Amino acid sequence: MNGEEAGARTPKDIRVDSAAGTRSRDGRDRAPAERARGERTRLERGRGALGPALELVHTGRAPTRAVLTSALGVTRATAGAVAAELESLGLIRVDARPAAPAGSHGRPSHRLALDPDGPVVLAAQVHADGYRAALVGLGGQLVATSPGCEMVGADPADVLGSVVAAGLALLRETGRRCVGAGLAVPSAVAEPEGTALNPLHVAWPAGAPVRDIFTAQVHAAGLDVPAFAGNDINLMALAEHRHGAGRGARHLLVVATGHRGVGGALVVDGRPHTGSSGLALEVGHLVVRPGGHPCYCGGRGCLDVETDPRALLLALGRTPGDSQMREAQDLIAAHGAEPAVRAAVETLTDRLGLGLAALVNILNPDRILLGGLHRTLLAAAPERLHAVIADRSLWGRSGSVPVLAAALDRGSLVGAAELAWQPVLDDPLAALGG
Numbered sequence: 001m002n003g004e005e006a007g008a009r010t011p012k013d014i015r016v017d018s019a020a021g022t023r024s025r026d027g028r029d030r031a032p033a034e035r036a037r038g039e040r041t042r043l044e045r046g047r048g049a050l051g052p053a054l055e056l057v058h059t060g061r062a063p064t065r066a067v068l069t070s071a072l073g074v075t076r077a078t079a080g081a082v083a084a085e086l087e088s089l090g091l092i093r094v095d096a097r098p099a100a101p102a103g104s105h106g107r108p109s110h111r112l113a114l115d116p117d118g119p120v121v122l123a124a125q126v127h128a129d130g131y132r133a134a135l136v137g138l139g140g141q142l143v144a145t146s147p148g149c150e151m152v153g154a155d156p157a158d159v160l161g162s163v164v165a166a167g168l169a170l171l172r173e174t175g176r177r178c179v180g181a182g183l184a185v186p187s188a189v190a191e192p193e194g195t196a197l198n199p200l201h202v203a204w205p206a207g208a209p210v211r212d213i214f215t216a217q218v219h220a221a222g223l224d225v226p227a228f229a230g231n232d233i234n235l236m237a238l239a240e241h242r243h244g245a246g247r248g249a250r251h252l253l254v255v256a257t258g259h260r261g262v263g264g265a266l267v268v269d270g271r272p273h274t275g276s277s278g279l280a281l282e283v284g285h286l287v288v289r290p291g292g293h294p295c296y297c298g299g300r301g302c303l304d305v306e307t308d309p310r311a312l313l314l315a316l317g318r319t320p321g322d323s324q325m326r327e328a329q330d331l332i333a334a335h336g337a338e339p340a341v342r343a344a345v346e347t348l349t350d351r352l353g354l355g356l357a358a359l360v361n362i363l364n365p366d367r368i369l370l371g372g373l374h375r376t377l378l379a380a381a382p383e384r385l386h387a388v389i390a391d392r393s394l395w396g397r398s399g400s401v402p403v404l405a406a407a408l409d410r411g412s413l414v415g416a417a418e419l420a421w422q423p424v425l426d427d428p429l430a431a432l433g434g
């Protein structure tokens, strides 16, 4: 968006302004010039506060108008006008007469909640075993999901066409308004080009323009909305930071298995750290077992091939099938107490611990979240994992880095939705009300 568009006024701006009132604090009418000046200021402040206000409600940090007022640092009147504007856009609901908690005195503040019937975005994920489409509302709420299974062929247009078609079917079923589309892929995504740089676990050519292909499919489906693409683990980390176990962390490290392989992400002050060309945090290629399994990257013994679902199945002498993540997790859930499974879990846990210790030394995170099979390993052998990290890391020795399970079941899909919601969060009026 250019500066001219950002400054453009629509009739809705006037509502923000006029709703805030034109009287001074002591209730007397102000002189026309002063009033005009005050209105202009409030107009800009009101419009400028719409995005931050929506983000506060979106991330669960403003449950009432009183909290919103204080978090934004504006007057009650401005906060009221901002909340009313977001409600008129169909994004939130304002309950002006909430029931007072038992035993409390005084009038409770207006309650703010996301509109359960509000717009949605189309979120799509492609992984080694297929794809999934979902409709996601504000607040990371999954409104509908559509499982899909398909061999991911060499032409990204095939599977991206299927996932968009699945999303379109969900939109038809639910009748919801779609305001954007986001895609998570198992590859680093170069910015600003939107190309998949290293799709090791799907057969796409390196450098495939996945964002442009996805955008073309979204538009071909008749959806006139912006479309975005990002790396699946980066997006999962963003979702965890906004809606899950990463809330409040300033240097959040996320390590997770995909359906195959291992990815990592670092969210610094709310933004994924992507490096100079989108390739940062390729933690999958840390060597944790010199001379170990050959890796897709050309090396050996990488975290990617030593701690992913396939590695667990191989450690147990099994032939990995089509759905390795589910097979590995089912094995641990059903047979975790058997000596052979226990030994395989401990082997993978030790290798994961070595990788995490190296990352702790390099990145000094204040929280680590584990996802996919790594979340299962943490649940199965928490003390062992913590001990390896503490033993091998400079900063971890103090035991001060919390290692937690990722909280969201479909973090990459929710993160893909965050990409699609971002223009609305940045400027709700420009994105929806223009």
Ligand SMILES: [Zn+2]
Pocket (backbone or CB within 6 Å): 284, 285, 286, 295, 296, 297, 298, 299, 300, 302, 304
């Ligand atoms: Zn590797």
